[in-house]
Amino acid sequence: MYEIRLFEETLYEIYLKEPMPGAMHQCTGQEACAVGICENLNGDDYVTSTHRGHGHYLAKEGDLNKLMAEMYAKETGCCHGMGGSLHVADFSVGMLGATGIVGAGIPISAGAGLSIKLRKTKQVVVCFFGDGASNQGAFHEGINLASIWKLPVIFVCENNLYGVSTHITSVITVKNVADRASAYGIPGIVVDGNDVLAVYEVAQEAINRAREGKGPTLIECKTYRHRGHSRFDPAIYQPKEEKEEWFKNDPILHFKRYLVDKKIASEDEIKTIEKEVVAAMEEAVRFAKSSPDPAPDSAARYTYVQEDIIL
Amino acid sequence: MRSLTYLEAIREGLLQEIKRDKKVFMLGEDIGHFGGPFKVTQGFLEEFGQKRIIDTPICESGFIGFAVGAALFGLRPVVEIQFFDFVACGFNQIVNYAAKCKYRWGANVPLVIRGPMGAGNRAGPFHSQSEEIWFGHTPGLKVVMPATPYDAKGLIKAAIRDNDPVIYFEHKNLYRRIRGEVPEEDYIVPIGKAKVVQEGKDITIVTYGAMLHKVLEVIKEKELADISCEVVDLRTIYPLDTETIINSVKKTSRLLTVHEDSKTFGPAGEITQRVCEYAFDYLSAPPVRATSIDTPIPQSPTLEDRYLPSNTDIKKAIRKILDY
Ligand SMILES: Cc1ncc(C[n+]2csc(CCOP(=O)(O)OP(=O)(O)O)c2C)c(N)n1
Ligand SMILES: [Mg+2]
Numbered sequence: 001m002y003e004i005r006l007f008e009e010t011l012y013e014i015y016l017k018e019p020m021p022g023a024m025h026q027c028t029g030q031e032a033c034a035v036g037i038c039e040n041l042n043g044d045d046y047v048t049s050t051h052r053g054h055g056h057y058l059a060k061e062g063d064l065n066k067l068m069a070e071m072y073a074k075e076t077g078c079c080h081g082m083g084g085s086l087h088v089a090d091f092s093v094g095m096l097g098a099t100g101i102v103g104a105g106i107p108i109s110a111g112a113g114l115s116i117k118l119r120k121t122k123q124v125v126v127c128f129f130g131d132g133a134s135n136q137g138a139f140h141e142g143i144n145l146a147s148i149w150k151l152p153v154i155f156v157c158e159n160n161l162y163g164v165s166t167h168i169t170s171v172i173t174v175k176n177v178a179d180r181a182s183a184y185g186i187p188g189i190v191v192d193g194n195d196v197l198a199v200y201e202v203a204q205e206a207i208n209r210a211r212e213g214k215g216p217t218l219i220e221c222k223t224y225r226h227r228g229h230s231r232f233d234p235a236i237y238q239p240k241e242e243k244e245e246w247f248k249n250d251p252i253l254h255f256k257r258y259l260v261d262k263k264i265a266s267e268d269e270i271k272t273i274e275k276e277v278v279a280a281m282e283e284a285v286r287f288a289k290s291s292p293d294p295a296p297d298s299a300a301r302y303t304y305v306q307e308d309i310i311l
Numbered sequence: 312m313r314s315l316t317y318l319e320a321i322r323e324g325l326l327q328e329i330k331r332d333k334k335v336f337m338l339g340e341d342i343g344h345f346g347g348p349f350k351v352t353q354g355f356l357e358e359f360g361q362k363r364i365i366d367t368p369i370c371e372s373g374f375i376g377f378a379v380g381a382a383l384f385g386l387r388p389v390v391e392i393q394f395f396d397f398v399a400c401g402f403n404q405i406v407n408y409a410a411k412c413k414y415r416w417g418a419n420v421p422l423v424i425r426g427p428m429g430a431g432n433r434a435g436p437f438h439s440q441s442e443e444i445w446f447g448h449t450p451g452l453k454v455v456m457p458a459t460p461y462d463a464k465g466l467i468k469a470a471i472r473d474n475d476p477v478i479y480f481e482h483k484n485l486y487r488r489i490r491g492e493v494p495e496e497d498y499i500v501p502i503g504k505a506k507v508v509q510e511g512k513d514i515t516i517v518t519y520g521a522m523l524h525k526v527l528e529v530i531k532e533k534e535l536a537d538i539s540c541e542v543v544d545l546r547t548i549y550p551l552d553t554e555t556i557i558n559s560v561k562k563t564s565r566l567l568t569v570h571e572d573s574k575t576f577g578p579a580g581e582i583t584q585r586v587c588e589y590a591f592d593y594l595s596a597p598p599v600r601a602t603s604i605d606t607p608i609p610q611s612p613t614l615e616d617r618y619l620p621s622n623t624d625i626k627k628a629i630r631k632i633l634d635y
Contacts, residue, residue, distance in 0.1 A: 021433030022610050073433070073611035084435045084610030100437030101397065102369050135368035136400070163369050164393075165345035171368035237344060294609075296617040303606045 001031040001196065001252050003064070003277045004055040008227075010281050011054075011071060015231055021073045024085040027055040029194075029226035032251035033158045034059035036199025037126055037219075040207050046094045046112050046125040048105035051086045052158075052225075053098030056128055060095050062088075068284035074291035081294045082302060096125075102163075103129060103136030106155070110142045113151030113216075124152040124210045126203075132163020134177045143218065147184040150215035154206045157220045158193060164229045165237045178220035186216050193221025194251040197258070223251075315493040318486035320460035321351060324467035325389065327497060329359055332387060335471055338365040338374055339391030339426075348393060349427055349486055375401035375424065379409045379476075382422040387471060392426035395480065396437045402445075409476040410451030422476040425467070427483035428456075429521055429571060430603070430619060435610035441520075441572035441603075446478045447549040453502055454548040456480040458523035460491040462546055465500025473502060482521040489524065505552035507559060511541035514565040514632060517556055517582055519545035522569045522620070529625045538633060548578060553585050560590045565632050566598035569625055574602040596635035601628045 008026040015024065027034070030052070038047065038059035049056040057067055063078065070077030071085055078090040089097035096112060099105050109127030116123045133139055134157055146153040157177045161168050174180060181188025187209075191202045199221055206217035224246035228235035259265040301307055315323065329335050337352065343366040346353030356364040367374040371392065378388035392398045398405070405424065412418045430439035447454045453475055457463040463481070470477035508523065509530075518526050523544045530540045541559050545552065560566050566586050568579035579600035586598060601620040609615055 021612050022435055023438065073609075073614075081611035081614065082436075082607075082609045084433070086435055086437065087610070100435065101400065103400075132369045135370045135373075137370065137372050138400075164341045164348075166341055166366055166368075170366065232348075293613040294611050296613050299604060299609065299614045299617040300606050 001035050001255065002274055003280070004031045004034065004058050005252055006277055006281050007054055007058060007064070007067070010285065012227065012231070014285070020071065022084045022086070024071070024231045025052040025229065026227050026231070027052045027225065029246070029250065030158055030160060030223045031055055032196035032199055032255070033156065033193045033221040033223055034128070036196040037154070037156055037203045039200055040203045041094075041124070041126065044094060044121075045123050046096050046109070048096045048109040048112070048125065048127045049088070049098040050105065050129055050133070051098060051100055051102070052130070053088050053128075054085070056098070057088050057090065057095050060093055062090050062093050062095055064280055064284045065287040066090065068288040069291050072288045072291070073293070074288055075294045076287070076291040103133040103138035105129060106133070106136075106138045106142030107145060109153050109155070110146040110151055113146055113153040114149065116152050117149070122211045124154060124207050126154045126156055128156050128158060130163060131157060131159040131161065131168045131177055132166065132171070134180065135171055143184050143186070143216065146216040147186045150213060152210035152213070153216045154203065154210055155216060155218045157218065158223055159220050160223050160225045162225070162229070162238070164233075176220055178218055181218040186218060188218045188220070190220045190222065193223030194249045194254060196251060196255050312492040312494060314490045315460050316487050317460045317463050317481075317489045318349065318351060320464040320491075320493045321467055321481060323493065324464040325352070326355070328468055328471040329355070329363060331497075332471075334385060335387045335389065336363045336365065337389045337391065338367050338378060340367055340369055340393045342366060342391050347391060349483060351481075352391065371397055371401035372404055376404040376408065378422055379404055379412070379420055382409075382420045382476075383412060383418055387421045389423040389425060389471060392424060394438045395426045395428035395442050396440045398424065398426070398442060405446070405452070405476070405478075406449045410449050413475065414451060419474045420476045421474045423467075423470045423479055424476070425470075425479035425481060427486070428480045429482040429484060430608050430615060431484050431521070433610060433612050433615060436607045439608040441570070443480060443548045444572060444577060447578065451476070453477045453550065454480070455502055455546065456482070456520045456548060457500075457546060458482070458485070458520055458544050460489060460493045462500050462506075464493050465498055466502065466546065468497070469499040469502050472499065477502065480520065484521050485524070500546065503547050503550045503552055505543050505545045505547070505555040507541060507555065508544045509540065509542040511539035512563055513539045514567060514629060515541045515543060515556070515559040515563045516567045516569060516629075517543045517545065518569040519548065520571060522571050525620075525622065526569050526625060529622050530629075532622070532626065534626065535629060538629060540629070551581065551585070553589065556582060556586065557589045560586050561593045564593050564595040566594070567628050567632055568598070568600045569620060570602050571619065572602060573605045574600065575605050577602055596632045599628045599632050601625045
């Protein structure tokens with residue numbers, strides 16, 4: 001979680017100081033959702049992500065250097081600079097891709113689930129999406145497909161209360177996004193998305209269910225984004241009291257306190273881990289900055305499987 | 312006369328139409344208090360209230376279909392697509408419904424779909440595209456893309472008053488970069504009319520949108536000082552103003568088309584074909600096009616620069632035609 005937080009905060013500081021290409025959506029404050037879920041996954045399980053996907057990639061054991069390089073749109077990035085922040089993907093670690101189209105990953109995850117079912121492996125797909133995405137047709141279509149065919153997909157709604165500036169209560173009439181699960185005959189579970197252990201537990205059950213062939217679950221993690229929607233958004237629509245309330249329930253502080261209280265780790269041990277992460281982050285920035293840009297003449301290389309098809 | 316930015320001109324056109332006609336209302340994601348990502352509608356909600364300025368859930372197919380339904384019954388919805396790339400999620404409602412209600416049922420759909428399009432911002436494949444041909448190739452729709460503040464205001468007003476569905480493209484790089492004279496009073500720029508922006512006698516350059524400004528910049532360069540360029544700004548992609556293009560080519564005998572959309576099956580192909588059909592005998596060189604290349608739009612700055620037609624590409628194309 002600390003790695004994800006530091007990644008986001010490092011980026012935030014970098015782009016205040018120097019030009020960085022493109023838009024960027026950060027998951028600061030939402031780290032426990034990605035980590036609590038993905039800690040249950042194996043290397044060969046899949047994840048589909050959203051426009052806010054840095055945390056999903058790191059939690060799925062993605063490569064920090066490659067992620068940072070993608071932020072700089074460098075050749076060494078996990079997508080060779082083609083996609084940037086919004087399109088992070090790395091099939092080698094089961095990260096099937098972030099997407100700039102809200103909700104688009106949901107049916108994709110069902111399709112990936114079908115491939116697992118046909119291959120008869122015990123893999124699962126975790127499909128992350130936001131509260132706002134749950135109003136897209138793709139949400140309903142994708143979950144319905146996964147439920148009628150009992151596909152091994154875990155739908156994880158990270159409900160951070162907002163889609164850009166729009167508060168979730170103004171665009172849905174049910175109390176929880178998870179309530180929508182009943183329309184598809186699958187379990188719908190609400191969990192404190194800032195409590196990594198709670199997320200871990202509900203995810204474990206859902207993932208076991210999926211591995212046993214019992215079909216999908218919809219998990220709604222109640223959480224909050226600490227920063228604006230994207231790097232250009234000062235988020236003046238987020239009321240001060242609301243922010244303060246949620247900042248108190250910071251997932252990282254929360255978990256640190258737990259570790260210390262339960263004597264699982266001492267403050268010093270935690271500091272040592274944090275130092276290692278800081279060093280890795282500095283190295284990642286160095287790696288990204290010193291990496292080459294993609295060569296201009298490589299612009300067409302990935303358009304088709306057959307590379308010379310372009311006229 | 313007053314000068315406004317491209318964005319201010321669009322705002323003024325929208326505001327005037329909302330005030331003029333009670334049937335006009337706007338809908339889209341985050342257009343209320345937030346004012347949209349580029350702040351085109353900032354302050355509209357406060358001025359007109361929630362009945363006229365509607366924040367929708369994220370569901371393009373849903374709210375575009377909703378707007379078509381409202382238009383069928385006499386309202387005049389103006390839909391904002393947050394970035395035009397996302398219109399793909401509502402494609403069916405546009406190309407099968409909005410475009411074909413008149414043809415199937417004799418029913419009018421006075422609908423406008425507008426929003427930011429275009430590349431150059433390192434925004435990657437889903438926040439940069441040119442979508443004009445998705446719609447220009449769908450009979451039943453009108454497609455406009457103003458390049459100047461004057462046309463932006465005149466065309467948004469014409470679009471809102473039009474009784475057919477109009478797709479109105481705003482190039483996001485023009486919003487705050489381009490200023491120009493815009494009368495305060497009510498006027499429209501007719502849909503379907505191109506404009507000769509600069510007269511010349513050696514070559515006709517047909518273009519539109521952000522590329523108009525690039526072309527005007529390039530032809531001022533010293534290396535081209537000996538060439539007299541006539542520049543035609545299409546303003547409307549469909550219906551295409553064949554007459555203005557043909558008259559210009561008859562005069563100059565040469566054609567270059569420049570657009571930001573990718574090459575194959577892009578507008579340049581159609582424009583060139585019309586010139587071949589109606590003015591072939593006047594041509595003294597084969598027409599050429601300078602466009603983006605046939606790939607998705609990459610995030611990387613070096614690749615995006617390679618993707619878009621560059622000043623050099625345009626200059627080379629002009630030379631090639633003149634040296635033929
Ligand atoms: C199809 C589509 N419509 C609109 C957008 C613009 N947009 C990007 S993110 C976003 C909000 C998404 O909200 P939510 O699903 O709650 O995710 P969050 O940003 O809160 O993580 C919107 C409207 C988009 N990218 N794609
Ligand atoms: Mg949200």
